Amino acid sequence: MKVPDDAMAAVAVAATAAAAAPRLGLLGAAVARKDAPAKILGQARYVDDLVRPGMLHGATVRTRCAGGTLERIEFGPGIDWDAFVVVSAADVPGINATQMIEQDQPVLADRCFRHAGEPVLLLAHPDRDLLRAAVEAVTLHEWPEPSPVFSIDDALAQRGQVCPGNVYRDYLMQRGDIAAGEAAAEVVFEGRFETGAQEHVYIEPQGMIAHVDAAGVLVVEGSMQCPYYVLGTLTAVTGRDAGRVRVVHCTTGGGFGGKEEYPSHIAAHAALLSLKAGGRPVKLVYDRSEDMLATPKRHPSRTLVRIGARRDGRLCFMDIDFALDGGAYTTLSPVVLSRGVIHAPGPYACANARVRGRAVATHHPPNGAFRGFGAPQSIFAIEQAMDGLARALGLSPLELRRVNMLRPGDRSVAGQPIDHTTDFDAVLDQALRESGYVAKREAFAASNARNAASGDPLRHGIGLATFHHGAGFTGNGEVVLASEARVRADVDGRVEVVASSSEMGQGNTTTLCQVVAEALGLPLDRVSQAPVDTFDVPDSGPTVASRTCMVVGLIVEQAARRLRAELIEKAGLPASGADEHAFAAACARYLDGHPRLEAQARYEPPANVQWDETVFQGSPYASYAWAAYVAEVEVDLTTCEVALSGFTAVQEVGKVVNPVIAAGQVEGGVVQGIGFALFEKVSWGGNGAMANNRLTNYIIPTSADIPPVRVFFQEQPGGIGPAGAKGLGELPMDGPGPAILSAVNSALGSRIASLPVLPEDVMAAAAGVAS
C-alpha cells in the first residue's frame, strides 16, 4: 500500500536543513532487546501458537521419486474423502509457479516433476489425526526419471538431464591476463575442494495460516523473512491483485536464509486450501521431518583452484572454477552463485585472475539461501588453496596472507578500489595476539612430534582464515530494490518504524529503533517497530544479505531526520534541546492540522558503487566487513574425534550499533560454521532427498560441543549504514570452515579438502598420512 503523494510531498523538505538531534549515544549502546520479554516469558506468538475460528489443518502429499512423470493420484479406501478439502494443480487459479528469479518451479506439480518431495496434492481437515491418516492413504503413481543426476560432476557431464544443459547460470569474472600470470609464477598449487549441503535447523519449523477476511481479502500470516516475496507469489498464484492479498509476519523462530524463499510455497499452499474451503482458515505447519525433507539447503559446492606465486609469495594468478549444486529448480541459485563468485578470490590482491561460476541443475530438492550464500563455499576453497600454496612455497599460512592481503590503493579481482576505511593488518594482528597463533603453531608442531614418537594419540592444530564479506544485495541489487521505509509518530509522540524488515532473532526490532531514536533525540522506549503487515508497511526489501541494519537502517535514519525537520519547520519543535515532551507537544500540534505525521525515505546508492553484471566488474558491494578467525583443535587418534578447543573471531564491522546483538550474531554464526565444519552432514537417500531428516540424525552442535568463542570487534566507521555501520550477519559463517579444517590438517599433517570433516574422514586421512 502506498502513502498518498500529498503526505509524502509534505515531508519532502530538505532533511539537511534541520539541526542534528541531540546525541544520546544510542548507536553503540548495549540496550536490551525489545522483543526479549515476550519471548522469554513464552508470550510471543509464533504461527503454530495461533488458532483461528473454524480452522482447518493442512497437509502436503509429495512425490517420492527423483523426478519423473505423475501418472495418477489414487485416493485409498477407508477415508471419507468428502470431508477433506483437496487441492491439486488444476485448482490453481493463477500462475502455477513461485515468483522468484525464474518462474520454473510449480507450486504444485502437475504432470512432470523434478525431485522427490515435490508437492502434488494438498489436503485439509479439522482433525489432524484424520489428516495424517489421509496423507498416508494417497498413492501417487509415478514413472520415475530413468537416470537421475545427483552430483555436480554428473550434471556438468550431462549424464542425465534436469533441464537443457543442466546449468542455471554461468558467470565469468576476470581481471588481467591468466597466461601472463602463469608464466610469471614460480610455484603453483592446484586443488579440488568440496563442501556439503547444510540444513538451516531454525528451531521453529516453517508454517503459514491463510484465511479470507470479511472484506474478501486473502490474509496469510506466518513464519518468514520476506513478506513482499510471499505477496508476489500469492498474487500470481491466486490471480488477485495486491489490494486483495495481505501478508502478515508472525514472530519467526529463526531463518538464516531458510525462510527467504520457501515460505512463498507454504503461503501459496495454505491460500489455495483456504480459497477452496470458502475462505476458512487453514493452518499449514510442517513437522521437523517434512521441513528437513522439503525445504532448501545450503548449496553443495565443488571448487577447482589453481593459484601460483613468486617465491616471495606474491600471487601471480588465480584460476578458479566454482560450481554449486542448485538442485531441481532455479530458486535463488543465481544470486548465491554471484556472491560465491565475487568472494572466491578472498581478500587478496591478484592482478591476473579468473573465476568461472556455474549453478548446475540436479535432481536433488532445490537448494537455496543460507547465511553467507555462496561465500562460505568459495571462501573455504580459496583459504584452503592459500594453505596449500603456502606449504608449496615453504611459507607459513600467515606469511602468505600478509604478502597478498588487499590494502588501500589495491583493486579487488572484481575491480573494486580498496579504500582506507579498514586497516586489515590491525584486524589480523589482533587475531594473532588474542589467539597466540604464532607461538601455538610452533608449540603444537613440537608436541605433535613428541606424541607421535611416544604413542600418545593426541594431536593439536591451529588454523587461520582471513576473509571479507560484502554487505547488502550484490551489484545493482539494492538499486533495483529501491527499498522504502517510513517513520511515523502519533499525538503522544510515540514513534513507529514502518518497514518490512522481519525480526527472526537477528535483532532489527531493536537496532532499527535505536537508529530512529538517536536520529530523533528520543529515549528508546518512545520508538517501536510497527508490526510487519503488507497492508501497512512499504517494501523495504527482503530481510536477507546482512542488509537490514546497514541499508534499511540508513533509510529509516533518513526518514527520521525528515520527520524531525518537518516538525521543526511546521510544528515549532525546537531545533536544539528538545526532549521527549517537547517532541510529543510538537507532534500534537502537527497532527492538529494534518491527517498524519509520517516521513518516508528510499535507498539511494552511494555514487561510487557501480557494477556491470554482464562482465562482473565494478564495485559489487558498498561495504565489506573484514575478519580474521583462528580455530584450535584437539584430535584424538583413538577415535579420530575432533574437539574444538578454542576459537577467536576478530572482525571490523564499521560501527557496532548494539554490542550485545552484534556479538550474538557473531557467536551464533560461528557456531553454525562450526556445525558446517565438524558435525552437519546431509545424507542423501536413493531418491536424492535428505535421508537423515530428523534432529536425531542430522547433528547440530549442543552447548557441550562449543568452547567459549572469543569475539572482538574493531570499528572504523566506513560502512554506508548508520554511523558507519556495515552488515555483519553473514560474515561469521565464512571463517569457521576454513579455519577449522586448517587446524585439523595442521594437527595431522593431512590434506583433507572437504567439509564437513567427520571422524570417519579424519581416520581415512590419518591412515593416508601414516602410509
Add this chain to the structure above:
Amino acid sequence: MSTPAAHASRPPPAWYRPGTLADALAARAEWGRDLVAMAGCTDLMVGWNAGARRVPSVLDLSALAELRTIEPGPDAVTIGATMSCAGIAAHPVIAARLPMLAASARQTGSVAIQNRATLGGNIMNASPAADNPPVLLAYGARLTLASVRGARTIGYDAFHAGYKRTLAEADELLVSITIPFPPPGAIGYYRKVGTRRAQAISKIALAALVETSGAADGAVVRGARFGFASAGPVPLPAPALSRALHGMPLASIDAGRVAQALAADLSPMDDIRSTAAYRRSVAVNLVLAALQSARREVAQAAYTG
C-alpha cells in the same frame, strides 16, 4: 519353559496403569505384547510421534514403586527395571562401586531424557546403540524376568537374540538388573564415541573390565569382559577377545591380536551414523586404550602400594 499363548478373548485396554506388579503380570499374561509395556517413554513415543501417530495399547509401569528401586547388597546392586538413568547416575553406591554405569547413565541422551529414561527400557528396547548395555555386559549383569508363571534370572550376555529380539517371553516383564561389584583391583574403561559430545547416539561404545595379576611390568590378564554398542545387530560382548587376552601379559598385547579376535566378535555395518570400517578400527583402538589404561593403573598401584 513353555511359551504361553497370549490369545486374549477381550481386546486390550487403551491404557492400563497397574498399581502392583502382580496386576501388571496378570495383564501381560492376558494380552502379551499387544499391551506395550512402557515406563519412561523416551524411545517408544518417538515412534508414536512420527507419521500417522499410531498409538498402541499401553501397559504403563510407572506406578510400580517396587520397580523403581536401587538396592545395594554386599556383593552387588540390584536396580529395579524402571529406575531412571538420573537416579542411577546420582546414586552414591553406584558412583563409588560401579562408576562405568554412573557414566553411561549420565551419557544417555540429555538431562531431560535421563530424568525419564529407565534402565529396563534401555535394555528391553533392544537397540544395538543403547548406552547402558555395554557397561552391563562388562560388569557381568544378570536380569530377572517375571511372569505369572514365576521369576527367572539369566545372564545379560545371552539376552539379546538378534536385532530387536530378546529372550524375554511375551508374558514376561523385566523386573530388575543385578550388577555384581567388580573384584578388588579390577580396572574399568568406558568410552562412548557419539556423533557429538552430548545428546548423541553412539557411533561405537566400549565398556571393559580387566582383572590382572602380577607386578607392574609383568602384569597378566586374568580376566577381561567387554561390551560394545553399535558394533553389530545387538549390544555385543566379545567372548573371542576375552579368550584371546586371557593369560596374556598386558605389555604384549598388540593391535593385531585384538583385531583378529574382534573380527569374530563384532559385525559392524555402514549406517547413517558411521561406517563399518570406522567402527572396526575404533573398536580395536578403544580396546588398546582400555588395556593401556589398565597398564597405567597397575603401575600406579605398584608405585603407591
Add this chain to the structure above:
Amino acid sequence: MRAQAPAAPGPALSFTLNGRNLSSADGSIGAPTMRLLDLLRLHAGQTGTKEGCGEGECGACAVLVDGELVNSCLVPVGQLHGCNVTSIEGLPRDDPLLSAFARAGAAQCGICTPGMVLAARALLERSAQPSLDEVREGLAGNLCRCTGYARIYTAVLDAAAAGASPGTQAGGAPGLPE
C-alpha cells in the same frame, strides 16, 4: 489366568498445571496417551511450550514435572497423576533467570528460550552455583540455533550469582518489563 486389568478407563486422573488442578473427571485432561505437549498447547492454551522436533531431541518443549526437566513431547499425560507440572507460564515472574536472559541477550529468535529457561531452572535447583562446564552439560539437551549458546551461559551464571531461586535474594530480582 485371567487378568484383573480393567478394559474400561481407570479412576480419574488428575494433576496440577502451573498451580491449576486438571482432572480427567471434568474433561480438562483427554486420553492418557495424549502428549503433555499437546495438552499444554492445544487444550490448556499454554503455547509458551514449543514443538521443535517431536522426538525429544531439541528441548523446545521442555517443562518441569515435580521440579525435574522433561521433554513434554515424550510424556503421556496418563503418567502424570498427582504430579506438579510447570511450564514457562508457571515460572515465578521474579525468577532471576528471566531478567538475566533479557540482560544477557540470551534470547534471539526465542523459540528455544522457554525450554532453555526451564532447563536452566532445573540445573540451578541441582547446583545453585554451577561451573561453566556444568552449565554446558546441563543445557546440552536444549538446542539453540541462533546464539551459539554464549549469551545463555552468561545469563545462567548471572542468575546463579543473583540468587539460587526465585524470591530468595535480597530485594528481589528485577522483574521483566511487561
